[in-house]
Amino acid sequence: MSVSVKTLQEDEFFYGHKACAGCGGSLAVRIALKVLGERSIAVLPAGCMSAVGFNFPQLCFGNNAIISTFAGTASMLTGIEAGLRAQGITDFHAVGFAGDGGTADIGIQALSGAIDRNDDILYICYDNEAYMNTGIQKSSLTPFGAKTTTTPAGSNIRGNLRPKKNMFEIVAAHGIPYAATASIGYLNDFMGKVEKASTIKGTKYIHILAPCPTGWGIATDETVEIAKEVVDCGLWYLAEFENGEFTLNHKPKEFTDIRTYLKKQGRFKHLTEGDIETITRSRDQKWDALSKNFKIR
Amino acid sequence: MKPYLREHVPTTLSDIPNTTAYEAGYLVTKNAGWRNVRPVIDVEACVGCLQCYLYCPDGVIYKDGGKVAVDYDFCKGCGICKTICKAGAIEMEAET
Numbered sequence: 001m002s003v004s005v006k007t008l009q010e011d012e013f014f015y016g017h018k019a020c021a022g023c024g025g026s027l028a029v030r031i032a033l034k035v036l037g038e039r040s041i042a043v044l045p046a047g048c049m050s051a052v053g054f055n056f057p058q059l060c061f062g063n064n065a066i067i068s069t070f071a072g073t074a075s076m077l078t079g080i081e082a083g084l085r086a087q088g089i090t091d092f093h094a095v096g097f098a099g100d101g102g103t104a105d106i107g108i109q110a111l112s113g114a115i116d117r118n119d120d121i122l123y124i125c126y127d128n129e130a131y132m133n134t135g136i137q138k139s140s141l142t143p144f145g146a147k148t149t150t151t152p153a154g155s156n157i158r159g160n161l162r163p164k165k166n167m168f169e170i171v172a173a174h175g176i177p178y179a180a181t182a183s184i185g186y187l188n189d190f191m192g193k194v195e196k197a198s199t200i201k202g203t204k205y206i207h208i209l210a211p212c213p214t215g216w217g218i219a220t221d222e223t224v225e226i227a228k229e230v231v232d233c234g235l236w237y238l239a240e241f242e243n244g245e246f247t248l249n250h251k252p253k254e255f256t257d258i259r260t261y262l263k264k265q266g267r268f269k270h271l272t273e274g275d276i277e278t279i280t281r282s283r284d285q286k287w288d289a290l291s292k293n294f295k296i297r
Numbered sequence: 298m299k300p301y302l303r304e305h306v307p308t309t310l311s312d313i314p315n316t317t318a319y320e321a322g323y324l325v326t327k328n329a330g331w332r333n334v335r336p337v338i339d340v341e342a343c344v345g346c347l348q349c350y351l352y353c354p355d356g357v358i359y360k361d362g363g364k365v366a367v368d369y370d371f372c373k374g375c376g377i378c379k380t381i382c383k384a385g386a387i388e389m390e391a392e393t
Contacts, residue, residue: 012299022375062322221376
C-alpha cells in the first residue's frame, strides 16, 4: 500500500491524446490509470477526456475504454461491473472519469443511484470548475466570482454569483464506503487514494481538482502550481470519508494569500476587494466547519 | 506497453469496423506540431527524482538509465516539467 513515483508502473494508458497543452484533467486520468493498471475498464461521458481520447481511428487509451452518455457514467459502470461479474471475471477495475458538469450537474442522479446500490465501481470526478470542452460555461462546481461565458463579468454582476457545490460531502452523505478529495498539485496523495479505493469493495468516489489553463486563464506551465496553491490558500482541501468519518489529510500551517491565487487567473481578474473579502470569509467559515467535523491527521 | 504510432491509417470504408469497438492504443497522428518550445534535459544536472515524469500531463517523459528523456513526437511543450524540476535541469528552447 505505498505507490510512489518509484514503484508506479512505467506503462502509459492515456497517451498521444489531443488535450490542450498543460491540461490538468488528462494528468488525473493518466495517473489514475497508471495506478489501476491494464485491467481497468474506463468509462468516459461527453467531456474533454472523451473528446481528446477517442478521435477515430486514433484511440489514446491503452486499456479498454468506452464513451457513455453524458448523464450515464455511473450507470454504465454499474452495467460493466455486473456484466463482467456475470462472466466470472473478477480481476478488473470499473473506473469512470467524468468532469465537474458530468458529475455534479448532469450525472448526479446516476451516481447517486450507483452509490445507493453500492455497486463495486470507482468514480473519479476531474473538476476543472466549468464546462471546458464546450467553451467554458458555468457548472455547479464553478466557484463564486469566476468568469465564464455564461457568467460574464460586467459592472453590475461580476462573474458567477453562486458558491461551488459541495460534491464531496453530498456523496459522503449517501454513506458511501469511500470518498476522497484530491488535487493534481499533490499527486502522491492522489495516487495513495486511488490505490486505497482500488482495494475497497463497493462504490468509491474521488474528486480531484484539475485546473484548465484554457478556461482559468493561466499559462500552460502553471497548471500544477496553481493546483498546489488552491490547497495551500485553503480554497480546496484534501480529505477522505471512510467508515462514516471525515479525515482531513493535509492542513496548511498558514494559508497563503487568496488574492495572489485569484489574481493569477484570467477568470478572477475583475474581482473587487469586496469580492475577495467575501471569498476569504467563506473560506474561513468552511475551515471552522472542517475543524469541527473532520478528524485532523 | 503504451499507445504507439501505427503505419496503417484507416481511410476507406472497408477499413472502418462495423462494430463500435476498435483496437486500444492505436495512434496515427503526432502532437509535435503543437509545440512552440521544447523541453531540453541537461542529463548532467538531472538528479533522477522523476517528478517531471510524474507530473507530465501527456506522459511523454520516460525513465532512461536512471535519468529521464522526452518523446518529442507527443510533447506539446507545456513547460510543466521545467517548473516542477527542482534541479533546474530542464530548459525550454524555441522550436525553429
